[in-house]
Amino acid sequence: MKNLKIYGIGTDLIEVGRIKDAILRFPGFRERIYTAVEISYCENKKNPSAKYISYAQRFAAKEAVAKALGTGLGKHVFFREIEVYNLGSGKPEINVYGKSANFCSDNYITDILVSLTGTKDHACAFVIAIKEQKK
Numbered sequence: 001m002k003n004l005k006i007y008g009i010g011t012d013l014i015e016v017g018r019i020k021d022a023i024l025r026f027p028g029f030r031e032r033i034y035t036a037v038e039i040s041y042c043e044n045k046k047n048p049s050a051k052y053i054s055y056a057q058r059f060a061a062k063e064a065v066a067k068a069l070g071t072g073l074g075k076h077v078f079f080r081e082i083e084v085y086n087l088g089s090g091k092p093e094i095n096v097y098g099k100s101a102n103f104c105s106d107n108y109i110t111d112i113l114v115s116l117t118g119t120k121d122h123a124c125a126f127v128i129a130i131k132e133q134k135k
Contacts, residue, residue, distance in 0.1 A: 007109050007131035010067025012060040013124045019059055020052040034058060035083045049120055056123035057092075057116040058084045064127040065094060065112060069103065076103040084114065092116050094127070108132045 022029045030039055038058050045051040062082045066073045073079060081100035086092055094112040096104055104112075111130040118124065 003133040004110070005131050005133050007107065007129040008068040008070050009129075010064035010069075010127045011125065012063035012067065013122060014056050014060045014063070016052050016056040016118065016121055016123055019056040019123075023052070023055060030055075033062070033079045035080055037083055037085050041086065053118040053120065053123055057118050057125060060123050060125035061092070061094065061114050061116060061127065064114070064125040065096075065129070068112065068127040068129040069107075069109070071103065076100070084116075104129075 034042070034055070038055075042051050042054040042058070045054055061084045062079050063073070065082050066077050069077055071077045077096075077100045078098070081096055081098040083095040083097070084092055085095065092114050094114050096112065103109075108131050109129050110132045113128045113130065115126045116124070
């Protein structure tokens with residue numbers, strides 16, 4: 001069994017309206033922040049309210065990942081390199097790519113766990129980054 005430890009935790013709370021406004025007002029916002037998988041997931045929501053809640057949850061998750069990693073966004077970790085996807089059961093998961101994945105690898109981070117919640121007004125994400133301890 002691996003010798004695992006919590007590397008860091010992060011949480012973020014955002015107003016759904018801020019994300020909705022950014023998507024509607026700024027062309028390219030979605031493509032700058034979200035992956036194709038995330039955009040497809042959110043756009044396939046039948047209820048427009050649920051669509052923007054899903055976008056906001058994913059935004060909050062990306063911020064929470066950066067907090068759990070202790071890096072902030074823009075130097076070692078980037079919005080489009082953090083992807084939130086859902087298993088068939090609905091459980092959200094995190095994938096990291098590019099420099100963000102390299103940062104995780106360099107710091108022995110093996111898992112990033114996420115929990116999402118949202119209402120019509122707010123979205124929240126909680127993240128735990130798990131590290132494999134070197135022996």
